[in-house]
Amino acid sequence: MARFRELRSRWIIRKSSIFETGKIKMLKSAEVRLRIMSKLFACIISESANRDEAVLLSVAQNFSPRIERLDDGVLFDVSGLTRLIGDGKAIEQNIVKEMQRRNVAGKVSVAENAETAMLLARARGASELVNPIDEFTDLPLRQIDIGADTLNVFNDLGIHHVRDLLAVPTDELVKRYGREFERVVRTIRQKGDRCVVPNIKETDVSWSYELDFAVHNFEQLIFVVNRGFDQLFARVAYEGLSTEQIDITLNLRKKEAKFYEIKTSFPTLEKSFWLKLVNLRIALDPPESEIVSVRVIAHFAKPRPDQRGLYAVSRPEPESLLLTVNKLKKLVGETEVGVPVLLNQRLARPFALDGTRTPSSALSDAASRTHVEKSSTLYAASGVCSTRRPRSVIAFNYFRPMIRASVVVRDGRLVHLKTRAFRGSVVEYSGVWRANSRWWERPWSVEEWDVEVENNGLYRLRFARQEWFLVGEYD
Amino acid sequence: MAHLSLVKSLARLKEEQQHSDEIVLDRFGIALTRGAITEFAGAASSGKTSVALSLLAKLTAFGEICAVVDSCGGFDAYSAVLAGVELENLLWIKCDGDVEKAFMSADYLVQAKGFGCIWLNLNGLPENKLRLVPKTYWFRYRTRIKETPTLLVVTSPESVTGSASQHGFEMTRERAIWSGTGRFKLLRNLEIKMYSRKQFYGEVSRTEIEMDYSQI
Numbered sequence: 078m079a080r081f082r083e084l085r086s087r088w089i090i091r092k093s094s095i096f097e098t099g100k101i102k103m104l105k106s107a108e109v110r111l112r113i114m115s116k117l118f119a120c121i122i123s124e125s126a127n128r129d130e131a132v133l134l135s136v137a138q139n140f141s142p143r144i145e146r147l148d149d150g151v152l153f154d155v156s157g158l159t160r161l162i163g164d165g166k167a168i169e170q171n172i173v174k175e176m177q178r179r180n181v182a183g184k185v186s187v188a189e190n191a192e193t194a195m196l197l198a199r200a201r202g203a204s205e206l207v208n209p210i211d212e213f214t215d216l217p218l219r220q221i222d223i224g225a226d227t228l229n230v231f232n233d234l235g236i237h238h239v240r241d242l243l244a245v246p247t248d249e250l251v252k253r254y255g256r257e258f259e260r261v262v263r264t265i266r267q268k269g270d271r272c273v274v275p276n277i278k279e280t281d282v283s284w285s286y287e288l289d290f291a292v293h294n295f296e297q298l299i300f301v302v303n304r305g306f307d308q309l310f311a312r313v314a315y316e317g318l319s320t321e322q323i324d325i326t327l328n329l330r331k332k333e334a335k336f337y338e339i340k341t342s343f344p345t346l347e348k349s350f351w352l353k354l355v356n357l358r359i360a361l362d363p364p365e366s367e368i369v370s371v372r373v374i375a376h377f378a379k380p381r382p383d384q385r386g387l388y389a390v391s392r393p394e395p396e397s398l399l400l401t402v403n404k405l406k407k408l409v410g411e412t413e414v415g416v417p418v419l420l421n422q423r424l425a426r427p428f429a430l431d432g433t434r435t436p437s438s439a440l441s442d443a444a445s446r447t448h449v450e451k452s453s454t455l456y457a458a459s460g461v462c463s464t465r466r467p468r469s470v471i472a473f474n475y476f477r478p479m480i481r482a483s484v485v486v487r488d489g490r491l492v493h494l495k496t497r498a499f500r501g502s503v504v505e506y507s508g509v510w511r512a513n514s515r516w517w518e519r520p521w522s523v524e525e526w527d528v529e530v531e532n533n534g535l536y537r538l539r540f541a542r543q544e545w546f547l548v549g550e551y552d
Numbered sequence: 553m554a555h556l557s558l559v560k561s562l563a564r565l566k567e568e569q570q571h572s573d574e575i576v577l578d579r580f581g582i583a584l585t586r587g588a589i590t591e592f593a594g595a596a597s598s599g600k601t602s603v604a605l606s607l608l609a610k611l612t613a614f615g616e617i618c619a620v621v622d623s624c625g626g627f628d629a630y631s632a633v634l635a636g637v638e639l640e641n642l643l644w645i646k647c648d649g650d651v652e653k654a655f656m657s658a659d660y661l662v663q664a665k666g667f668g669c670i671w672l673n674l675n676g677l678p679e680n681k682l683r684l685v686p687k688t689y690w691f692r693y694r695t696r697i698k699e700t701p702t703l704l705v706v707t708s709p710e711s712v713t714g715s716a717s718q719h720g721f722e723m724t725r726e727r728a729i730w731s732g733t734g735r736f737k738l739l740r741n742l743e744i745k746m747y748s749r750k751q752f753y754g755e756v757s758r759t760e761i762e763m764d765y766s767q768i
Contacts, residue, residue: 392615392667392668393617393664393665393666394666397664398664398666401663402643404660405660405661408653408660409648409650414645415643416639417629417639417642418629419633426628427630428628428629436617437640437641468635468636468764469602469759469762470631470634470635472604472628473630474601474676475625475626475627476624476676477625477648505728507739529739533595534598549626550596550597551597552597552598552600552602
């Protein structure tokens with residue numbers, strides 16, 4: 078019996094010791110879990126936050142993907158870094174080191190509460206590391222968001238710092254200053270519930286590819302880039318956005334990288350369109366050396382609405398128009414395709430071609446006035462509204478190059494005109510018309526006449542440098 | 553019976569022949585059909601360019617995008633503005649006297665579909681070069697634009713499109729009207745006459761186009 082008792086007591090002891098050990102282990106693991114799960118926030122405040130915004134964001138991105146841009150710095154969530162780096166102090170030191178490495182000045186603070194981290198960082202000296210708990214209780218009350226009247230009352234009562242206010246019972250404060258003051262109490266007790274609101278949005282997505290073997294021609298890369306576009310556009314579409322700018326960087330062997338910025342006037346994710354456009358643009362200015370790698374960046378843009386007006390006029394699809402313009406540029410030259418623009422100069426040819434623009438489908442003033450009223454009947458039946466009369470003016474058609482002519486002048490009158498193609502008597506003429514863009518500085522550079530040649534057309538005749546030319550015809 | 557599907561039904565042919573969409577140029581007394589080729593042929597100063605610009609003015613004013621294939625760089629944007637063309641809506645292609653480039657450009661434009669009007673200006677090109685252009689080009693254009701809202705306008709000193717064009721107008725200048733006397737004269741109007749090559753018994757249309765000396 079005694080033996081049984083002894084054995085039983087041993088078993089109980091062993092059981093209890095096992096239980097105790099397990100309990101301790103459980104407690105320890107819970108503590109670790111709590112430590113891991115506890116929130117930690119870091120805040121960097123810098124006087125040059127606007128100027129060094131990119132650097133500050135880059136520093137923050139080294140520690141966390143959850144970043145909020147503040148007016149005077151950045152706030153980011155560093156929870157979970159305790160296992161990787163250490164406690165808050167160690168994380169703070171790491172952030173300071175990173176800032177020093179990047180040569181950016183600022184005040185850093187790490188705390189278990191976002192508001193506390195912000196308050197401490199704002200109150201601190203530059204890159205100064207102190208005990209955050211002591212430091213927080215020493216904070217002057219003016220640092221905390223308390224109304225001016227209340228702050229004056231506290232000053233009169235001799236309450237200047239957080240620790241002074243902590244000594245006052247919460248109930249008394251809430252009773253006196255209302256329920257809204259609970260927010261201040263939560264802040265000073267470091268129990269604020271402010272979260273990090275990530276407001277840094279990506280503005281682009283990128284894709285890059287290193288080639289095993291260098292290629293001479295971009296066209297050889299089309300299949301590879303096609304796959305890249307698939308991935309890029311899937312990522313852009315995932316964000317619910319579109320793109321109207323694609324940057325392509327071709328890294329070349331023994332040469333500097335070639336950069337292409339390809340923009341459209343409309344957002345689109347049509348892969349075949351982008352491929353054709355990229356191919357056309359690169360064909361206009363091909364890389365000088367073999368391509369070893371390619372990097373593509375698609376910039377985000379808001380997608381365009383699909384639906385056009387019910388009575389929308391006929392015009393090519395934007396993608397089609399842009400591709401056609403680029404094809405034409407490849408065919409006739411980059412400067413030979415565009416929109417005509419008038420020049421504000423008194424030149425012989427006061428207009429030019431703007432090769433950087435494409436037609437925009439704008440309504441004329443008169444048309445826009447009537448468009449709203451008559452749009453329902455404009456294109457419904459007859460195609461175009463016939464209420465607006467086109468002006469039938471005598472148009473001019475230039476000869477390029479000008480046609481050399483010989484003119485017989487008798488008694489100051491133009492009598493006969495002869496060119497390589499035709500000859501005839503001058504029936505009527507008007508002029509002389511003088512033109513020069515800067516006539517106040519230079520003498521008249523151009524003298525012109527309008528002449529009607531017998532059994533032929535009406536021409537503009539020019540006398541310049543002691544020679545006669547036909548500039549063009551009235552048609 | 554499968555081989556019969558190559559033959560168009562009568563109903564379909566009638567449908568194709570219908571003038572579904574016409575552009576009326578009141579001043580010149582003509583109506584032009586979309587999805588077809590229209591040709592204006594005539595000697596110097598017969599008003600071809602004026603008609604083409606009137607057409608562009610009418611279409612661009614309502615936001616339609618038009619294109620000018622300028623074979624010889626003769627296009628005058630100043631005249632276009634005087635005629636009422638919205639330059640913002642106009643695509644200008646300069647081909648620098650190259651016939652092949654001009655026809656290739658027109659081909660690209662026709663393929664783009666959706667242009668209100670494509671004006672292929674062949675004025676100034678040598679006749680021998682124009683004769684070398686295969687007729688098949690015109691039929692290719694005709695097929696391409698058949699079911700589009702595009703109107704392909706061709707201006708040239710002589711008729712070049714043949715039976716590929718739906719409308720063909722021969723233009724001549726009857727007389728030029730001058731005002732003033734002695735040394736102080738001004739060109740005022742051109743009286744032009746146009747008749748359709750396609751409608752043998754069609755009426756001859758006469759109109760006046762005036763000179764605009766206003767400054768822009």
